[in-house]
Amino acid sequence: MKMDSKKIILTGLLMAGIFCQNVHSQDGEVLFKPCTACHSVGGGRMVGPDLKGVTRRRSYDWLVSFIQSSGKVIKSGDPVAAALLAEYKNVVMPDNALTADQVNLLLTYINGGKAMAGAADPKKVALQRKLDSLLLANSLQDITTGQDLFTGRKRFANGGISCISCHNVTYHGIGTGGLLAKDLTKAFSRLGGFAGIRGIIMMPPFPSMTVTYQRSPILDEENVFLQLFLKSADSQNATEPSANKSKFLRSGLVSGLLLVLSIFLVWNRRKRKSVNHAILKRQERYSM
Amino acid sequence: MDIRSQTAMVFHLDKCIGCHTCSIACKNIWTDRKGAEYMWWNNVETKPGTGYPSHWENQQIYKGGWVKHGQRLKLRVAGNPTGMIKLFHNPDMPVMDDYYEPWTYDYDHLFEAPQGSDQPTARTISLVTGEPIDVKGGPNWDDDLSGTPDYARNDINLNNISAEDQESMFQLERMTMHYLPRMCNHCLNPSCVAACPSGAVYKRGEDGVVLISQEKCRGWRLCVTACPYKKSYYNWTSGKSEKCLLCYPRLETGQAPACMHSCVGRIRYLGVLLYDADKIKEYANCPEDELIDRQLDIYLNPFSEEVIREAQKNGIADSTIDAAQKSPVYKFVKEWxxxxxxxxxxxxxxxxxxxxxxxxxMGTMTNGVYESTTGNLWGKIEDSRLPVQYLANLFSAGNADKIRNVLKKLMTVRYHRRKVTVDDIDDRMIRDSFAETGLTADIADAIYRLTSLAKYDERFVIAPAHREEAIEMIESTDDRKGNTGFGEKMGTRRVF
Structure with missing residues (x-):
């Protein structure tokens, strides 16, 4: 098919239109939405610090480079970044593919105070209240739901893969999980409670986890169940010292030893020599 | 009923002269390759003897075949926890010395040796290591009873024959032997297929040829151990096991397998047998003394209306049914x-x-004359040099009466033909022998004809392979012609 110039121009115009629309929609509010997973403005610290007045605390340039790639700033040996990292339990803020202009929009939005808590719509408030009550109730049923979600017995509503594929949790009734990612047995205390877990699940700071749940985000409610489950796992292992850690290794060694021993059992009944052994040996003797 | 067709074979041992032409024909086509030098998909053994590989019949050593295990049939080698361990360490595997170290000769030396006072010789060179070796054995080292104390005396089939009889067998003037050409039996209940952990060994649906997929084989070698006939071999170059493929490329083009085609004594017959696959499990598991009869029961009459109907229902081509009706194997095995x-x-x-x-x-010296005539009808069978029990151990799971029946039939055919051609035999003797064996003059003539006069098309009734014919119609097969060879379609390479 031959594409004439008119069509090319038309396509070009259409595409330009789409891009323009995108740029326009990138206002501060939209840009800040993902940040709410870990940050509040005036709502207290969550996974990350409260951002109220952040533009006064830090220089503009520092903020731009830290928002674009916190990892790079940490690596560069920046003392402030290092201190933040230590303060916030070594959870690195994920990189954001934002231009300096977009960061500007974002900061303006944070500065403008529109992002203050309480400005949210009633629907969100109701949801938040429900989630909070779930967390407060800490019911066994919800923990079990969380366990089922973790192990994949129950699927995530959006079809995301279950946590156990990559993570291990030492917990009664759960087999060994994946070893691709960090062991989550102590995640609850390590990440500083519900908020930490919530933030990581909502907005994973790990590239592979980000990609995994990009198209199938975990619902807020499911997030709560998981938080409850991980809390339960944490407390379970706090009282029971994790003696299971070397279990796999030990059972492997024992069964390996058994296998070797059984080989010796077979070896004992082996065909010790060729059936022609006597004939060949005699020939050797005579040929000397 | 689950009727399938099996390409089956008959070897007429009375006609085998032990010339090894079959083995050479096979070797030239299939196993003349590196790693396959020691393989004799077809070999000819002298009996009594220990065969190739040595003592292959002794399953106490090699653990091949099936054993009855309560109500079930169990592989002798695998199918239990020890069998699992044997995957990684199999002590029952034949080793190179059980076969032989294949060798060639240093022919170049004959031409390139520097001038000297001695005539140059061609030394034996190992085909495995490339080093000069002293040959200590070969695939037919006991040919024609050579090395009797080492080989023939140790034949396991002599086990239930009294020491006295054994002694008399090996007296020089009484010694006797016969040949036993062997190849893959393409069994209905193949233990090699059952033992393969990779699922590489399979039995072809259309003609029952048992094959090893060179793509799927992972060289576990359990088929080598599991085959009680030791007819699966491990290729140490390709790292895969190989076995007789009944020359299926030849069968598919209507030619007899190379070993059969080249047979000088025309001892080999090939034809289709229809069998009921539903019965395999039950019949292979029956008491040992019933095994022969049960196996004969499994083969179905290709002339029966019901069998034909069921066979057609099972997708067996009319041409195959036709071949089954003309099958010389059916006549030898089932009819006669x-x-x-x-x-x-x-x-x-x-x-x-x-x-x-x-x-x-057995003859005796009487008044300086070697006398071998006997007065009674079956004396020649009873007085034979090799105890009938020995043949029974080979061919009828120890049942000597079965062998006697067959030998009597063969003898009857001879009496009958002697009567027809020379006419110096008493009528009553012929009548008695017909009465006892159940043969008639017509059957005896038919046996005689198929035994001694049969032409190529009567000896080999090969069912046409329609699938391959169809492929020929849609694909050019010319570029494959002349490229016979064994190997993989996809090809692999050794990584270490």
Missing amino acids: KIALPLHAEFRTLPSLFYVPPMLPV
């Missing part, structure tokens, strides 16, 4: 019942049958 499977007690239901050899009659 003069061909028996080798070592039925291995319970693999082999598709290769042997017409046992008539044995040389």
Whole structure:
């Protein structure tokens, strides 16, 4: 098919239109939405610090480079970044593919105070209240739901893969999980409670986890169940010292030893020599 | 009923002259490759003897075949926890010395040796290491009873023969032997297929040829151990196991397998047998003394209306049914019942049958004359040099009466033909022998004809392979012609 110039121009115009629309929609509010997973403005610290007045605390340039790639700033040996990292339990803020202009929009939005808590719509408030009550109730049923979600017995509503594929949790009734990612047995205390877990699940700071749940985000409610489950796992292992850690290794060694021993059992009944052994040996003797 | 077709074979041992032409024909086509030098997909053994690999019949050593395990049939080698361990360490595997170290000769030396006072010789060179070796054995080292104390005396089939009889067998003037050509039996209940952990060994649906997929084989070698006939070999170059493929490319083009085609004595017959696959499990598991009869029961009459109907229902081509009706194997095995499977007690239901050899009659020196005539009708069978029990151990799971029946039939055919051609035999003797064996003059003539006069098309009734014919219609097969060879379609390479 031959594409004439008119069509090319038309396509070009259409595409330009789409891009323009995108740029326009990138206002501060939209840009800040993902940040709410870990940050509040005036709502207290969550996974990350409260951002109220952040533009006064830090220089503009520092903020731009830290928002674009916190990892790079940490690596560069920046003392402030290092201190933040230590303060916030070594959870690195994920990189954001934002231009300096977009960061500007974002900061303006944070500065403008529109992002203050309480400005949210009633629907969100109701949801938040429900989630909070779930967390407060800490019911066994919800923990079990969380366990089922973790192990994949129950699927995530959006079809995301279950946590156990990559993570291990030492917990009664759960087999060994994946070893691709960090062991989550102590995640609850390590990440500083519900908020930490919530933030990581909502907005994973790990590239592979980000990609995994990009198209199938975990619902807020499911997030709560998981938080409850991980809390339960944490407390379970706090009282029971994790003696299971070397279990796999030990059972492997024992069964390996058994296998070797059984080989010796077979070896004992082996065909010790060729059936022609006597004939060949005699020939050797005579040929000397 | 689950009727399938099996390309089956009969070897008439009375006609085998032990020339090894079959082995050479096979070797030239299939196993003349690196790593396959020691393989003799077809070999000819002298019996009594220990065969190739040595003592292959002794399953106490090699653990091949099936054993009855309560109500079930169990592989001797695998199928239990020890079998699992044997995957990684299999002590029952034949080693190179059980076969032999293949060798060639340093022919170049004959031409390139520097001038000297001695005539140059061609030394033996190992085909495995490339180093000069002293040859200590070969695949037919006991040919024609050579090395009797080492080989023939140790034949496991002599085990239940009294020491006295054994002693008399090996007296010089009484010694006798016969040949036993062997190849893959393409069994109905193949233990190699059952043992393969990779699922690489399979039995072809259309003609029952047992093959090893060179793509799927991972060289576990359990088929080598599991095959009680030791007819699966490990290729140490390709790292895969190989076995007789019944020259299926030849079968598909209507030619007899190379070993059969080249047979000088024309001892080999090939034809289709229809069998009921539903019965395999039950019949392979029956008591040992019933094995031969049960196996014969499994083969169905290709002339029966019901069998034809069921066969057609099962997708067997009319041309195959037609071939089954003309099958010389069906006549030998089922109609005349003069061909028996080798070592039925291995319970693999082999598709290769042997017409046992008539044995040389025991003679005595009387007044300086070597006298071998006997007065009574079957004296020649009873007075034969090799105890009938020995043949029974080979061909009828130890049942000597079965062998006697077959030998009597063969003898009757001879009496009858003697009567027809020379006419110096008493009528009553002929009548008695017909009465006892159940043969008639017509059957005896038919046996005689198929035994001695049969032409190529009567000896080999090969069912046309329509699938391959169809492929020829849509694909050019010319670029494959002349490229016969064994190997992989996809090709692999060794990584270490």
